[in-house]
Structure formats: structure tokens, C-alpha cells
Amino acid sequence: MRRPFRPAFALHLILPLLMATMAGSAHAGKVLDGIKQRGQLRCGVSNGVAGFSAADEKGRWSGLDVDICRAVAAAVLGQPDKVSYVPLNSQQRFAALQSGQIDILSRNTSWTLTRDASLGLLFTAVTYYDGQGFLLPRKLKVDDARQLKGAQVCTQSGTTNEKNLADFSRTHRLNIKPVVFDTYEAAFKAYFAGRCQAFTTDVSALSGIRNKEAPKPEDHVILPDLISKEPLGPLVRRGDEDWFTVVRWTVFALQEAEELGITQANADARRKTDDPAVQRLLGTGEDTGKLLGLDKDWAFRAIQAVGHYGEVFERNVGSRSVLKLPRGPNRPWSQGGLIYAPPVR
Incomplete structure (x- = not known):
């Protein structure tokens, strides 16, 4: 006698496969979709803080906070220059992000409980430990x-x-x-x-x-x-975890690149390595980009655009800048500092 078909049993077999397939990719999210359609990242910066975000006489922006936006634009749009910089004072900065005038606030802003819990915004990562x-x-x-x-x-x-x-x-x-x-x-x-x-x-x-x-x-x-204590870092709006994840992991990618010795100059050559950690970060191993709604070269482009975190630091606020600030707590954890990136894997 034939056994009757049991739909519940079939679903029990199919559901794990369906969930595994869904877990292998991520929806891009409405903010990321908007950036891609616009072809430009809108980045909120300061009115002019040396080393972090300031424009020269030709209107060209530079600084540590600016480099974070350039890295995100490279990861998302393929080019670091596809950024519109919106200068904001302290009173304007949060409202500009809340209203959607900007996609990311990268403006020497301190992470505090009140700001994290009551403004409808999220800090993504620490890019500079200050005081x-x-x-x-x-x-x-x-x-x-x-x-x-x-x-x-x-x-x-x-x-x-x-x-x-x-x-x-x-x-x-x-x-x-x-x-x-x-x-x-x-x-x-x-x-x-x-x-x-x-x-x-x-x-x-x-x-x-x-x-x-x-x-x-x-x-x-x-x-x-x-x-x-003044831990500084970029913010995004609440409600779009996909965009939050893209920004956070772009910062982590720059920090992990320093740990792995991947520089702006050698990133292309390092793609030929057999090191699995380097392969994952540079897009020649596992495709981590699909989990972020990006392609496999997202981190490689970010590193090529601005260098690893140490290069960003030294160029803008460290030994190669007019500020000449010591690395201090902004050294990698492996060198006694506080910069610690979760593994890109």
C-alpha cells in the first residue's frame, strides 16, 4: 500500500536547504540601494578640523574621517571619489543624518550611551581613540x-x-x-x-x-x-542593518589589512598569496561580498583607495601629517593598542 504524501515532512526536508540558500546572500538594504542608484555617497563631515576633515583652497577634502568615506565609496561604488561632502557643525550633524540628508556621518563624533540610544542613530566602529x-x-x-x-x-x-x-x-x-x-x-x-x-x-x-x-x-x-574618553567613529541611521554592516566592515577591513601587512602599494601583489586570511580579505578566496550586498572585491578596492588603517592614521594625523600625533592607543592590539578588528571570514 502506497504511503500518503506528507507535506509537513517534505517541508521539514526542504526548509533547511531554503534557509541555507537565503543565508548565503544578503539584501542590499534601502540606503545601499539608494547610493547605488544615485552613484554617490553623501558623507557628513566637519566644517574643518585639521587631520580629520578639511577642504583646501580648491575644495578638495582630506582627513581621517574623509578617508573612511572614500573607503566606503570604493567598496560600494567602485571609486573612492564618488562622494559628496556635506560640512556640518555640531548642532547640525545629527539632524542631517536623521533626516536622510546624508548617508553617513564621519565627523570626529564621540560615541556615548545617550547618542547611541536616543538619537535613532548607530555608531558603527571606533576609528580614533581620543581624549x-x-x-x-x-x-x-x-x-x-x-x-x-x-x-x-x-x-x-x-x-x-x-x-x-x-x-x-x-x-x-x-x-x-x-x-x-x-x-x-x-x-x-x-x-x-x-x-x-x-x-x-x-x-x-x-x-x-x-x-x-x-x-x-x-x-x-x-x-x-x-x-x-572620546572614542570617535562614523554613524548611520537606525533601521537599515544592511547599511550599518557595510560601513562597519569596511572599517574593520582597513584595520585587518594592517594586521595582515596589506598596504595600498602591495594589495594587488598580495592577491597571489596562499594565505587564506589574505585571500578572504582581497577577494581571491571566499566571496564575503555577497553577504554584504557587494561584490567579492569590495575590501580590495577600499584598501587600494586609502591604504590600511595605519596608513590612513599616519597620513592624516600621525608622523606624515602636520599634527605629528603618536599612535598611542590607536596601535593594533597586537602592538599593545586598542585597534582590534573581528576577522573577515
């Missing part, structure tokens, strides 16, 4: 931030710097008097004009201000004290 400090005239002979009791300190409104200054003053009972400005440029210009005894922001920015804006950089000193 807040103080810039002041050398002639004041101050060598400890706790000596700033009663001082007037210039800073920018709407930033973590403003809140950190208030916390530091209250904790140490310093009665610091903040002099607050709407823009970054107005704040540091007021400091150089003598309207306050010190200027406070992230140490990386202080180095740029001193080296590029001070009439005599040697007349100003950055105190060794750090009064906060």
Missing part, C-alpha cells in the same frame, strides 16, 4: 589642569567637550567659567584673541589648532591631562 585636554599659553606656566581654578575656558556648545568641562570643574571644585561658542572656529579664535585663559577640546584637534592656527605654535602648550 579631551587643554591648550593654553606657555607663559601661564600651568602644568596641571587642576591649576585652572577660576579660569575662563573656551569651548564649543552642543559637544561632549562642554559637558566634560563642567564635570571636571565640579569634581575638582575648580569653579571653571566656560566661555561657550556655537562653532569650533569661533571658540578657538576667541582663545587666540585672549578672551579666555585656555581652550578645551579633543587632544587631536588641539594639536591641529596649535600647529595650523597659532601665530607662534611654540607659545602654546597642550597639558598632559586627559579629562575624558
Whole structure:
């Protein structure tokens, strides 16, 4: 006697195969689809912070944050120059991303719980570990931030710097008097004009201000004290996990490239290696791109466009830049730093 056909049993056999097939590819997501249709990535940057995002006299943008957008554009669109840069001040930056005016905010922005949990935005990865400090005239002979009791300190409104200054003053009972400005440029210009005894922001920015804006950089000193943690990184809107994943893994790809010794110059030659980790990253082994809605060469293009993370750092804020900042915590974890990328596999 023939046994009757059992649909439930057939589904039990077919469902695992169907799920496995679906897991092998990812939908691109509405933001990524829009970028591909437009042929351009819209990147929110600062109005001009040396080493991170600033335009020259010809309107060409450069900096660490700019290179992140260039790498994402290379991964997604095939060319790093397919980026429209939207300069934003501190008050504008989150609204521009929330409203869809930009696709990514790559603008020296600190990762905090409040920003991560209440703005409808997501931090994707840390691209620079920073901390807040103080810039002041050398002639004041101050060598400890706790000596700033009663001082007037210039800073920018709407930033973590403003809140950190208030916390530091209250904790140490310093009665610091903040002099607050709407823009970054107005704040540091007021400091150089003598309207306050010190200027406070992230140490990386202080180095740029001193080296590029001070009439005599040697007349100003950055105190060794750090009064906060400032992990900086790019943000995207909530609600499109596919786009979030693309941006996050582009950053991770640059960081893993440094671990594997893949540079902008040798990336093409390294594609001939037998190392499985290098093959995966450069698209000659497993096709990781299909999981992101991209092709297999996504990471290779990003690395060719800007180099690995160490190259991005040194060119923009490190030894090859005017800032001359040490790697410090921004070294790879294998060299005692905090830069640690999950494996691309």
C-alpha cells in the first residue's frame, strides 16, 4: 500500500536547504540601494578640523574621517571619489543624518550611551581613540589642569567637550567659567584673541589648532591631562542593518589589512598569496561580498583607495601629517593598542 504524501515532512526536508540558500546572500538594504542608484555617497563631515576633515583652497577634502568615506565609496561604488561632502557643525550633524540628508556621518563624533540610544542613530566602529585636554599659553606656566581654578575656558556648545568641562570643574571644585561658542572656529579664535585663559577640546584637534592656527605654535602648550574618553567613529541611521554592516566592515577591513601587512602599494601583489586570511580579505578566496550586498572585491578596492588603517592614521594625523600625533592607543592590539578588528571570514 502506497504511503500518503506528507507535506509537513517534505517541508521539514526542504526548509533547511531554503534557509541555507537565503543565508548565503544578503539584501542590499534601502540606503545601499539608494547610493547605488544615485552613484554617490553623501558623507557628513566637519566644517574643518585639521587631520580629520578639511577642504583646501580648491575644495578638495582630506582627513581621517574623509578617508573612511572614500573607503566606503570604493567598496560600494567602485571609486573612492564618488562622494559628496556635506560640512556640518555640531548642532547640525545629527539632524542631517536623521533626516536622510546624508548617508553617513564621519565627523570626529564621540560615541556615548545617550547618542547611541536616543538619537535613532548607530555608531558603527571606533576609528580614533581620543581624549579631551587643554591648550593654553606657555607663559601661564600651568602644568596641571587642576591649576585652572577660576579660569575662563573656551569651548564649543552642543559637544561632549562642554559637558566634560563642567564635570571636571565640579569634581575638582575648580569653579571653571566656560566661555561657550556655537562653532569650533569661533571658540578657538576667541582663545587666540585672549578672551579666555585656555581652550578645551579633543587632544587631536588641539594639536591641529596649535600647529595650523597659532601665530607662534611654540607659545602654546597642550597639558598632559586627559579629562575624558572620546572614542570617535562614523554613524548611520537606525533601521537599515544592511547599511550599518557595510560601513562597519569596511572599517574593520582597513584595520585587518594592517594586521595582515596589506598596504595600498602591495594589495594587488598580495592577491597571489596562499594565505587564506589574505585571500578572504582581497577577494581571491571566499566571496564575503555577497553577504554584504557587494561584490567579492569590495575590501580590495577600499584598501587600494586609502591604504590600511595605519596608513590612513599616519597620513592624516600621525608622523606624515602636520599634527605629528603618536599612535598611542590607536596601535593594533597586537602592538599593545586598542585597534582590534573581528576577522573577515
